[in-house]
Amino acid sequence: MLGALEACALVSASIAIGILGRPKLAQPDVVMLFVLAIMVVAVRHSRALALFAAALSVAAYDFFFVPPFHTFAVDELRNLLTFAMLFALAVVLSTLNERARKSERAAADARLKASTEEMKSTLLSAVSHDMRTPLAAITGAATTLRDNESLSTAQRRELVETVCEEAERMERVVRNLLDMTRLQSGALAVAREWIPVEEMIGSALVRLDRALAGRAITTHIPEDLPMVEVDPVLVEQVLINLLENAAKYTPAQSPIDLSARRTDTGVELVVADRGPGIAPEELSLVFEKFYRGASARPGGVGLGLAISRGIIEAHGGSLFARARPHGGAEFVVELPVSDKRPSLPPELSTLSERRAP
Amino acid sequence: MTATAPLVLVVEDEAQMTRFLRAALESHGYRFVEARTAKEALAICTAQAPELILMDLGLPDGDGIELTRRIREWSQTPIIVLSARGRESDKVDALDAGADDYVTKPFGVSELLARMRVALRHARRGAATESPVLDAGPLRIDLARRVVTLDGAEVHLTPIEYRLLALLAQNADRVLTHQFMLREVWGAGHSHQPHYLRVYMATLRRKIERDPSHPKLLHTEQGVGYRLKIEPESPLIKS
CATH class of the missing domain: 3.40.50.2300 (Response regulator)
Structure with a gap:
C-alpha cells in the first residue's frame, strides 16, 4: 500500500517537474524523469509495484507530454517504443533486485546457521572440557578414598578438599550455562522492584563471604543515592559475577573496592581491583561469549561477563570494563534511573527524595 | 540415646x-x-x-x-x-x-x-512466655523491655523499625518472606508495598550494623526475604 503511494508520488513529481520545466526540457529529458521514478520503485519494492509505476509513467507521459496533449492518443511509433522501454526497464530492474535480495537472504541464513553451529561446537568443547576436568578430579579423588585404606589423615583431607572444590567448580559451570541459555532463549524475565543499591551490594558481599575472606573490601555508597528499579536477584548475580572475577584474577590479599554514585542519567556501580588489569585490546573482548583471555584462569567457560552484560542490557543499562588509574581493572555497571520515584512514608525522606547539596 | x-x-x-x-x-x-x-x-x-x-x-x-x-x-x-x-x-x-x-x-x-x-x-x-533477651554479636534485643542496645549503648529505633527487628528476633536465624513481614508489621492492606520494607530495613541496618553495606546481622535473601543472623554457637534465648 505504501509502495503504491510512493509510486504515485514519484510519478506525480516527474509530471510536475516535466510541466514546470517544459520551456527548457526536451521530450527525452522528461522520459529520463520517469525512468528515475521507475528505477526507485523497482529497487525498493516488488515487481508488481515496478510494473504499476511503469504503467502510471506511460499513461502520464502519453497524457501530458506526447502530442496530441491531454489525450491518450499516440501519433508516432517512436513513442510506443518509449512506452515499451519503460515497461522493460521495470521488469529488468525488479528482476535484478529480487535476485539480489534472495541471495542476501540466503547469505544471512547461512551466516546465522554458521554462527549457531559455531556457538554449538564452542559450547560443546567448552562444556566437555570444563565439566570433564572437575569430573576427572572428583572421580580420581573419590576412588582413591574408596580403594586406598592406608591414606594418612592429611592425605584424606587433601582428597576430600579436592572433591569439594571441584564440585563447586562444576556448579559454577552449570550455573553459567543455565543463565546463558535463559538469556539467549529470551526466557529471562526482568521482575523490577525498587531497592536501595546498598542492599544489593550487601547481599552480594554476604554471599561471597567465604570466597572473599582475607581481602580488604571497601564500599563507598553515598547516603542520598536514589533507589533503583531493577530485578534484585539478577543485578545481585551481576555483582557476584564481577566480584568473583575480581577475586579470581587478582592476588589473594589484593583489595577490592566497590562504589556507587549518581550520574546524570542514573546510577553507576563500580567494582575495582588492584590486579594486573586488562590489556587495552581485551577490554571489550572479555564480554564476548566463550572468550578466554590470555590470562584466563581455569575453571570458567568464559560466560560470566557475557551473562552479566546481557542482564544489565535487559535493564536498559550498560556494563563495560576500563583500566583503573594507578593499576588494576574497573567494571562499571550503569543503570538508568527514571524520574519516577516510589512513594514513601514522609519519615523516610533520607532514602528517597533528598538530593545531594 | x-x-x-x-x-x-x-x-x-x-x-x-x-x-x-x-x-x-x-x-x-x-x-x-x-x-x-x-x-x-x-x-x-x-x-x-x-x-x-x-x-x-x-x-x-x-x-x-x-x-x-x-x-x-x-x-x-x-x-x-x-x-x-x-x-x-x-x-x-x-x-x-x-x-x-x-x-x-x-x-x-x-x-x-x-x-x-x-x-x-x-x-x-513453642510459645515462650518468659522475657526473652536475644544476643546477636554486639547487639542485644530485650523483647520484654523493648530495649535494643549495641555494644551496651541504647539504639533509638522508630516504632516500625523496632517492630521489624522484634519480628526478626522472634524468628532468629529463620528466613521471613517479604509478604509475611509486611503483613505482620503494616497489616494485610500494605502487602503491595515491598519497597517500604526495603527502605526500613536500610535505615535499621544503618542503626545496628557496623557496615550497613556489608551486613553481619540483617541478611537479605534476595528474591525471598530477610534473616536475622546470629552466631551459630552462641546461646540464643536467655531467660
Missing part, C-alpha cells in the same frame, strides 16, 4: 540425594526415614510423627508446596524445603504455604544442619 534422637523424614525421589542425606544425618545423630512420594510422606507423617521434614520441591506425584500445605492443616512439624537455584518464587510459595526454611541445591551439610538446628529449636521452644 537413639530413642531420643530426632526422627527426620526426608521426602525426596532421587536416590543419590537420599543416600547422601541418610549418611549425613545419621552420622550427626539423627534418625532417618524416607518417602519417595507425597502419598508416602503423608502416611509416614501420621504413623511415625517425625520431628522434622526435609522436602524436595519436585516430587513425582504432586509438588512439595501442595504437600506442605496439606501437612500444615494438622501438623506444626518444621519443614525445610530443598530447592533449586533460580526458583526464588518456588521458595517464597513454599514458605508462604507454611515451610519453615529452605536450602538451595547444591548445599553443604553444615548449612543444612544449621538450618535444621534452628528449625528444631523454634519448634521446641
